[in-house]
Amino acid sequence: MSRPGRLRPRSLRSRLVLIAGLLATGAVALCQLAGLVVLRSWLTDQVDERLAGFRPPPGMYEDLADGSLSHRAPDVLPSDYRVFFYSPRGDLLKDALGRTSPAGPTLPDRAADLGLSDGRPATVPADGGDGADWRVLASSGPGQVRSVVALPLDTVDGATAKLLWFGVGLGTLAAGGVVLLGNAAVRLGLRPLTRVERTAEHITAGDLELNVPVADADTEVGRLGLALNTMLDRLRSALRRAEDSERRMRRFMADAGHELRTPLTAIQGFAELLVDQPGMTGGRRREAHSRIVHNADRMSRLVDDLFLLAKLGHAPVRRRERVDLLSLCADAIAGTAVRHPDRHIGLQPLGGPGTGADSGTGPDHGPGPDHDHEEDDGGQDLDVVEALGDGHQLAQILGNLLSNACAHTPAGSRVVVRVGAARAGGETGGTDRPGRVGAGRPMPYGAAVCVVEVADDGPGIAPDDARHVFSRFYRAGPRDPDRVAGSGLGLAIASAIAEAHDGRLELDGRPGGGCVFRLLLPAVG
Numbered sequence: 001m002s003r004p005g006r007l008r009p010r011s012l013r014s015r016l017v018l019i020a021g022l023l024a025t026g027a028v029a030l031c032q033l034a035g036l037v038v039l040r041s042w043l044t045d046q047v048d049e050r051l052a053g054f055r056p057p058p059g060m061y062e063d064l065a066d067g068s069l070s071h072r073a074p075d076v077l078p079s080d081y082r083v084f085f086y087s088p089r090g091d092l093l094k095d096a097l098g099r100t101s102p103a104g105p106t107l108p109d110r111a112a113d114l115g116l117s118d119g120r121p122a123t124v125p126a127d128g129g130d131g132a133d134w135r136v137l138a139s140s141g142p143g144q145v146r147s148v149v150a151l152p153l154d155t156v157d158g159a160t161a162k163l164l165w166f167g168v169g170l171g172t173l174a175a176g177g178v179v180l181l182g183n184a185a186v187r188l189g190l191r192p193l194t195r196v197e198r199t200a201e202h203i204t205a206g207d208l209e210l211n212v213p214v215a216d217a218d219t220e221v222g223r224l225g226l227a228l229n230t231m232l233d234r235l236r237s238a239l240r241r242a243e244d245s246e247r248r249m250r251r252f253m254a255d256a257g258h259e260l261r262t263p264l265t266a267i268q269g270f271a272e273l274l275v276d277q278p279g280m281t282g283g284r285r286r287e288a289h290s291r292i293v294h295n296a297d298r299m300s301r302l303v304d305d306l307f308l309l310a311k312l313g314h315a316p317v318r319r320r321e322r323v324d325l326l327s328l329c330a331d332a333i334a335g336t337a338v339r340h341p342d343r344h345i346g347l348q349p350l351g352g353p354g355t356g357a358d359s360g361t362g363p364d365h366g367p368g369p370d371h372d373h374e375e376d377d378g379g380q381d382l383d384v385v386e387a388l389g390d391g392h393q394l395a396q397i398l399g400n401l402l403s404n405a406c407a408h409t410p411a412g413s414r415v416v417v418r419v420g421a422a423r424a425g426g427e428t429g430g431t432d433r434p435g436r437v438g439a440g441r442p443m444p445y446g447a448a449v450c451v452v453e454v455a456d457d458g459p460g461i462a463p464d465d466a467r468h469v470f471s472r473f474y475r476a477g478p479r480d481p482d483r484v485a486g487s488g489l490g491l492a493i494a495s496a497i498a499e500a501h502d503g504r505l506e507l508d509g510r511p512g513g514g515c516v517f518r519l520l521l522p523a524v525g
Contacts, residue, residue, distance in 0.1 A: 012190070012193075013183070013186050013187065013190055016182070016186045016190075017178075017179055017182045017183045017186055020178055020182040020186075021175050021178045021179045021182065024174050024175060024178040024182075025171055025174065025175040025178070028167070028170060028171040028174045028175075029167070029171055032163070032164075032166075032167030032168075032170065032171065033167075035163065035167070036160060036163050036164060036167065039159065039160065039163055040156060040159075040160045043155070043156040043159060043160075044123075044135065044153070044156060047121075047135045047151050047153065047156065048121045048135065048137075050151060051121055051135060051136075051137040051149055051151055052119075052121075052137065054081060054137075054149050056083055056097075056141075056147055056149075080098070080151065080152055081097075081098050081149060081150070081151060082097070082098040082104050082105070082134075082149070082150040082151075083097040083098060083147055083148070083149050083150075084104075084107055084147070084148040084150065085145060085146070085147050085148075086110075086111040086114070086145065086146040086147075086148075087145065088144040088145055090110050090111040090112055091109065091110065091111075092107060092108070092109045092110070092111070103126050103127040103131055104126070104127050104134065104150060105124045105125070105126060105127060105133075105134035105136055105150045106124055106125050106126065106127045107124070107136075107148060111146050114138060114146075114148070116136065116137075116138035116148070117138070118138055118139050118140055119137070119139065120137075121135055121136065121137045122135070122136055122137075123135055123136075123153070124136055124150075126152075131152070131154070132152050132153045132154035132156075132157045133152075133153045133157070134150045134151065134152055134153060135150065135151050135152075135153055136148050136149065136150045137149050137150075192213070192215055192216075192219070192221040192222070192225070193221050193224075195212075195213050196212050196213070196221065196224065196225055196228070199211075199212050199213065200212075200228075203232070208232075208235075208236060208239070209236070210232075211229050211232060212225040212228045212229050212232070213225065214226055214229070260299060260303075263295035263296070263298045263299040264295075264299060266291060266292075266295040267292050267295045267296060267299070270288040270289075270291045270292045270295075271292060273288055274288050274289075319390045320388045320389055320390065321388065321389075321390075321391070322386045322387075322388060322524065323386060323387055323388070323389050323390075323391045323394055324384055324385070324386055325385045325386065325387055325394070325419055325450055325452055325521075326382055326383075326384055326385055326419050328391065328394055328395050328398055329347060329398060329417045329419050329452060330347065331395065332395060332398035332399050332402055332417075333345045333347060333402065333417060335399060336399065336402040336403060336406060339403070339406075340406045342411060343406055343411075343415065344414060344415075345402065345415045345416070345417065346414065346415070346416035346417065347382070347416070347417050347418075347419070348382075348416055348417070348418045348419075349382050349383065349418065349419065349420050350418045350419060350420025350421070350422060350451055350453070351420060382419065383420070383421075385419050385420060385421055385450050386450070386524050387450040387501075387521040387522070387523065387524060388501075388521075388522070388524055389501045389521065390501075393497045393500070393501075394497070394501070394521075396493070396494070396497060397494040397497050397498060397505070397519055398417075398452065398454070398519075400490040400491065400493060400494045401454040401491075401494060401517045401519070402415065402417070402454060403490065404490055404491060404517070405454055405456045405458075405515070405517070408458065408461075409456050409457075409458030409459070410458060410459075413456055413457055413458040413514075414456065414457050415454065415455070415456045416453075416454075416455050416456075417452065417453065417454055417455075418451070418452070418453040418455065419451070419452050419453075420450075420451055421448065421449070421450055421451065421523060422448075422449060422451050423446050423447065423448060423449070424442075424443040424444065424445055424446060424447045424449050424520070425445060425446065428449075428451065429449075429451060429504075429506060429508075429518045429520055430442065430443035430445075430447065430449055430504060430506075430520045431443065431445055435508065435509075436506055436507070436508050437466050437467060437469060437470070437506060437507045438504055438505070438506035438507075439470040439491075439495030439498065439499065439504065439505045439506065440495065440498055440499040440503065440504035440505065441504070442504070443504060443520060443522075447522070447523075448522070448523035449520045449521065449522060449523055450520070450521045450522075450523050450524075451518060451519070451520055452518070452519040453516055453517070453518045453519075454516070454517045454518075455514060455515070455516040455517075456514050456515055457513075457514040458514055458515065459514075460509050460513050460514055460515055461507075461509045461515055466507055466509055469491055469507055470491050470492060470495045470505065470507075471492065491505075494519075498519060498520075498521075501521055502521075502522055503519065503520050503521040503522065504519075504520045505517070505518070505519055505520075506518050506520070
């Protein structure tokens, strides 16, 4: 035995057709029933009017008194009238006026049992239960004689029956027409929803680039299609981000493994050399120990850089305070001068001589902390520029930029650091333009920013290398063949710190004309 829930139509189209068919059939049935009731009432009123307007022939009551009623012809009455009389004693007289066929109404033998009020028509069944009902009207005559005038309701019943069968046939045709035409209309109306269904099936099968067709955005199906397309766009974007993240992670792990393998292999090789050759000379032993320490230090710094990158990618800047960028630049210059004593690094205001993305030049500036707030060309005082952030991390950006400039330019190249406040734009930085590479989102045009530029007049960087200069483990190749290449994480770390401070790190460069690395931070309001 099937459960009742399985008998219901499962598809929306079948439900709509069934509901429309039931509603149409019900509406037709109600209309036919109301018409049937009105028609029968109207026909019955017509019969009542005929009964009320009928009067027995003159002399009828006198004939009844002298007993000559039975000798009158039965066709003295018009049409199909029947007239019955009750004697003054209340007995029903057997002789009635009118035709003898068909059978007349069922009347009691005594007037007391008649149950009819004078002047008020009533319906009684036919005599013997066969035939149509009769409509009767009782009245009182002279000499306490009561008469009952009757008319058959066969015409009323016939008309009602014909109307009933006509209604049944019409209702059946209407139900069938609604089912057939309604099915076609519902199929046509649900065609956009069917297209949505088919598109969803293709998407489920793996075609993720499809969109739901939207014919009219003002309809329910159109709004559903727009909502589904928005959801699909977000899902595709999330999938692409997940795929990009996984691809970057795999590349990052491969690069990290490759970078760590080099010092680890060196450490292992020199350690095995010390074990396999215990009788080597003291000089070679010291050299092996020195190589082990050097590669261990390199691997330690690489692991620290990787840890810092991972922390910057998942944790916001915890400490934000006012940081004097001018003092940070002076300290970074002093620290770089200790590591590169042969370098002359200048400190200038942002609008000083040689300012510009392509100039990359500046006056010489001797190393040392005693030039913190003075420009070396003209003695012009430098304005204090403050930004919100972590001073230690911002100092790391400046140190990485200066170390990068010293590592990738010839020994005689000049390096200048410029500090100032400006508005974000094509010339001052912060926005994208041809020839500029940026790490981080562009800043709103005209926004107040703090700017630190590290410019050099070296050979510059090729456009192909410039596009990847902020990528992890990317190295354009050392300019000095005797210099050991770095890990390729310095600029990646600097750009990650800048982004963590809601800032931007960018490069303006031209082959043969030097490079300008620019740090931009939101100005303190």
